[in-house]
Amino acid sequence: MPTSAGLRVNQAAGRWVLFTTSLGLTMALLDSTAVNVALPHIGEDFGAGLAQLQWTANAYMLTxxxxxxxxxxxxxRFGRRRIFVAGMTLFALASLLCGLAPDSETLITARALQGVGxxxxxxxxxxxxxxxxHPEDRARAVGLWSGLGGVGAAVGPFLGGWLADGPGWRWVFLVxxxxxxxxxxxxxRHVPESKAALDRHRFDIAGAFLGAIALGLLTYAxxxxDWLTGVLGVFAAAWFVRAERRHxxxxxxxxxxxxxxxxxxNGVTLLVYAAFGGFFFLATLQLQIAARYSALAAGAAMLPTTLxxxxxxxxxxxxxxxIGPRLPLTAGSLLxxxxxxxxxxxxxxxxxVSRVLPALLVLxxxxxxxxxxxxxTVLxxxxxxxxxxxxxxxxxxxxxxxxxxxxxxxxxxxxxADSYQSAETFAATFDQAMLWCAGLLxxxxxxxYTQLGRGHAGTPAAPAPDSRMHCAITAPPLDPGPVNTGLAGTTT
Structure with missing residues (x-):
């Protein structure tokens, strides 16, 4: 088996690597896009309030x-295949726990474990x-990987709705x-192991721990x-910054x-993705609670944005x-x-056709x-x-x-806590939420428009990700950086 960067897309070994990495990406994307559609069914089964539904979504995003x-x-450091397999294994075990969860507390804990995976x-x-x-095939391989993962993102809401309405919401996880x-x-069997060149630096375990604590406390608040918890979260965030400065x-x-x-x-990213995150969490609930769509119909309704x-x-x-980033970022936000x-x-x-589809097409x-x-622009x-x-x-x-x-x-x-159980009440608060999201945008x-330069942004310091297709609903695509250094990521 090749152990260096020499695989080709048209070789069986290369196709196996594409297949398994695309499966891993698809598994993560399915959960990121399918679970929201199933939330009303989860709430009904467990008699859960709105806070439990928020935690079901947020426990995963937090970790x-x-x-x-x-x-x-x-x-x-330890091997990309090894950590990939460990993540897939943990994700699968956590998914099993989600599917078997007897109560909302167990489900939320399992969702946090899914996030670790x-x-x-x-x-x-x-x-x-x-x-x-091989460098000559790398762009093509990333494009194929991204396209296959994008299909998973597109199928997620549809599959989640079909499973929630049919065999039950638990199958959204068991799949x-x-x-x-x-x-x-x-x-x-088929993926070659690879590592980066070793260096003397220690892992920033404290930073990861403090970051999780700060986000967790602020989310809980x-x-x-609970404003006392919020104050503790702010202190944890300040401690995190101090630790990062000294590491x-x-x-x-x-x-x-x-x-x-x-x-x-990054300030623009914070505002834009706060708006998108709030929209996609609440929109699938709105379609089921106020518009009276089935979970399947609500999931299918969201496909235009992904496509x-x-x-x-x-x-x-x-x-x-x-033309540079100034006008696209301004126009895109206003659209x-x-x-x-x-x-x-x-x-x-x-x-x-007359009310939902136009909104999703414009968005x-x-x-x-x-x-x-x-x-x-980040790069x-x-x-x-x-x-x-x-x-x-x-x-x-x-x-x-x-x-x-x-x-x-x-x-x-x-x-x-019970707002999502009343169509009229939820619709009124949903409208207010859309105003908040629109304000952020x-x-x-x-x-x-005011802070980014006019005209062309200049030659990027690093190339944009090779992916020509991606679904960036939950986060912008990650660039892997130079081989054997830095961070690599996905297109979710």
Whole structure:
């Protein structure tokens, strides 16, 4: 078996590597897009309040956001295949626990474990391709991997709705087991192992731990309206920053923020993905609770945004390269505002073609317009040697933004524990939430227009990800950085 970066796409060995890494990506993407559709069924089965549904979504995002940077480093140090297989195994075991959960508390715990598995699995998927394929075939391999993963993202809401309405919501999680049963043996047999060159630096375990604690405390404070916990979360965040400043190889290098453009674009990322995270969490609930769609219909209804991302992201990236990021980020944010305001028409018994579809098409067009230039601008703001970690920080920023939005929006809009059980009550608070999300995007547009340079952004310090298709609903795509250094990631 080849152990260096010499595999070819047209060889059986190369196809096996593509197959198993795509399975891993698909497994992670299915869960990130399918679970929200099943939330009303989960709440009904467990008699759970809105807070339990928030935690079902957020427990996964919390551990994934906090540990994804560490997961990439572990793969570089101990072996990318080894960490990929460990992540897939943990993800599968956690999925089994989710599917067998007797109560909401067990489900939430299992979702957090899924996030740990995802933090190990997700960076390794692309890193394996980058380190295994011949340079001449690497771009093609990443494109095929991204396209196959994008199909998984597109199928997720549809599959989640079909399973929730049919055999039951537990199968949304149990479907991961056969995927892992195929992927793990194939990875062990056919994927070459690779590591980065060893260095003297210690892992930033303290940074990962403090980051998770800070995010967890702040999320708990928002969901449970516990302000003392919020204060503790702020102190934990300050301690995290202090620890990162003093660590010799920090998980979050604060020196990156010396670049004004990097700081600005991460601020835009925070706002944009908070809006997107809140929208996709609440929109599938709105369609089922207020519009009276089945879970299957609600899942299928969300497909247009994903399909637009898959089909048009490459062209949007090319446009951004020609004219610079300022106008695409501004226009994309404002188009997304229009999409969210149009979604307020999706109330009681809303017709899909006349009320829901126009909103999703406008929103999807806005997302397509801004996501690829956002990623390119992140990479252009740092040296090539730091492209991987800069992209990883941007990805983690986006995931944390979605996490906080899902926790905060019900509080800001006055949603109560039983709000999702009343169509009229939920629809009213959903409209308020869309106004909040639209407001975040307006601020993002203003920052983009006033703080980013006019015209062409200049030659990026690192190339944009090879992927020409991706679904960046939960976070922008990660660039793997140079082979054997930095962080690699996915296109979720």
């Amino acid at each position: 994934l956001a906090a540990l994804i940077l560490l997961g990439g480093s572990l793969g570089d 995802g933090a190990l699995l997700t960076p390794g998927s692309l890193a394996i391709i980058q380190s295994s394929f 991961n087991l056969p995927i892992a049963a195929i992927g793990i043996p194939v990875a062990l 928002l969901i449970e309206t 010799e190889a920090p998980m979050l290098p604060l020196s990156l923020f010396r670049s004004r453009q990097f700081t600005v674009i 637009l991302m898959l089909l048009l992201s490459g062209r949007a990236g090319s446009l951004g390269e020609r 997304s505002v229009c999409g969210m305001l149009l979604m307020m028409r999706a109330g009681a018994n809303a017709d899909y 999807g067009t806005g997302m397509v317009t801004l996501v690829a230039p956002l990623t390119a 252009a703001s740092v040296d090539t040697s730091r492209a991987g970690i800069a992209s990883g920080v941007n990805n983690a920023t986006a995931r944390a933004a979605g996490l906080i939005a899902v926790a905060a929006l019900p509080l800001l809009t006055g949603m109560q 307006v601020v993002a547009a203003m920052i983009s």
